[in-house]
Amino acid sequence: MNNRLSSIAIGVLASISLLGCSSGQNIPEDTGKINQDEITRKHTEDWRRDEPAVLFVPTNDLLVLDEPSRIPDKFMNQKIETTFNEKMTMQSLVYLFKKKGLYLIIPDEELRNKPIVLIEYKGLFGDFLIAMENAYGFSFNFKSGNIVIAESLTPFILKIPQDEEIAKQIIKDLRSLGAKDPAFSVHSSSVFYKATKQQHKVITSHLERLSLNTSLISMQVAIITVKIDRNKASGVDWSKFNVGAGFPYVTEPDSGDSDDSDSDSDSDSDSDSDVPLGNSMSDLMAIGKMTGSDLSIAVGKGDFGISAVVDFLSTYGKTDASQSLIMKSLSGKEVSMSIGDQIPYIDELGSKSDTETDTEESSVTVKFLDLGTKITLLPWYDTESQLVTIDFKMEISSLVAWVKLFAGDSLGLISQPQTREQKFSDVVKLMAGESVIIGGISFEDYGNEMNAPSFAEDAGIAHSIESYSKNSTFILIRPTVTVFGRR
Secondary structure: OHHHHHHHHHHHHHHHHHHHOOOOOOOOHHHHOOOHHHHHHHHHHHHHHHOOOEEEEEOOOOOEEEOOEOOOHHHHOOEEEEEOOOOOEHHHHHHHHHHOOOEEEOOOHHHHOOEOOOOEEEEEHHHHHHHHHHHHOOEEEEEOOOEEEEEOOEEEEEEOOOOHHHHHHHHHHHHHOOOEEEEEEOOOOEEEEEEOHHHHHHHHHHHHHHHHHOOEEEEEEEEEEEEEEEEEEEEEOHHHOEEEEOOHHHOOOOOOOOOOOOOOOOOOOOOOOOOOOOOOHHHOEEEEEEOOOEEEEEEEEOOEEEEEEEEOOEEEEEEEEEEEEEEEEEOOOOEEEEEEEEEEEEEEEEEEEEOOOOEEEEEEEEEEEEEEEEEEEEEEEEOOOOEEEEEEEEEEEEEEEEEEEEOOOOOOEEEEEEEEEEEEEEEEEEEOOOOEEEEEEEEEEEEEEEEOOHHHOOOOOOEEEEEEEEEEEEEEEEEEEEEEEOO
16 A cells, blocks of 8 residues: 555656746846837827927017117217327327317326327227227217216126026126126116126127026926836745645444344454555546636545645736926026925834833824935026037935834834935936936846755756836936027
């Protein structure tokens, strides 16, 4: 009988082993592939229908709000021919102006006493005055009554964008360009300064370009998260493998009736012997059950049985999630946005005992954990090339698990959050209206839990549960520009 039991056991084990052999191969590599083009195409098409790349809005605003009057053309276009000796100073110009019907005032004594370096000249009176202004760094300003005042510095008022940060930067620029006593008013969107006409010309050219570049930039942003999961089970689950012998219900003693009148020698024996196991494999009894995830097999012969479970289920899935938003800012001005949740958790636990009253007081400190995504964008626009440069920063904070910590016998266990912090920054340059994927964060997890009899770990019959997940987060961005200015 022992030989028959061994044969049965070996045969069933061999069959189950063949059913449960794991291939030993990992989850295919193409499981984790993400087609970014396919995912982003729909966003890009929708955005292009919503906003044009560059929109020009004409305005009637003047850059120069106030400046001294220039000498009328009827004086500037007169022809002159003059010669000065080396001893003549700026004071000598008074007589030249008088001949042309103008009255010159030079309030600054230092300027009055400067020698004239343009000894001889023949041409237009206006060109002569411009040459003197450039050479000496002062301005001829026209006043009513045909009066001309020669001033070292002239006051000007210019229009600027109505933003304090940009205004402060303009003040720094004006100082570097030679302007004196610059100041600004956000309410009137203007800047005041003193400069020579030559300096003023450079300043107005600079502010005209800045005014066009300081356009309204709309940044269409999509935060796209793709999650891929796959689990694959294969092989005999050895933790559910059972071998049993000596079941009480398969052994039945003879009835042993003492009143049996049959005295024939072929009558049943009165002994309590066991029912035999059988003589061949045909005496085996087998039960099988198959579900969507596994195959269960039970084989028995007499009082001996074997049962096992073979896993073959493979689960997989893909989840796409996207958040679309529009962030607007002036060129050169940072803008940020946060998307997330606050989760409360116990930060501190305390207790205080009072021996007199035999009481105990407990205190709890609750804090909030900020989870989610924070995006910071700093855009720059160049009018001539229509290029947009974006300084991009993103921070992602996510909850991984709750960790239980022992806080003492009186307080017990408390749960603390375990978080994952992810940060990245990037700088991109692209044409207005074009789309680009900025950076991205991906992380993969792979696990393989196996079980097998300790004496057969290398036999290739291990039960295997492979798990794979991939999370990818990337940013799709498309800048558009609205330019305000004069045609």
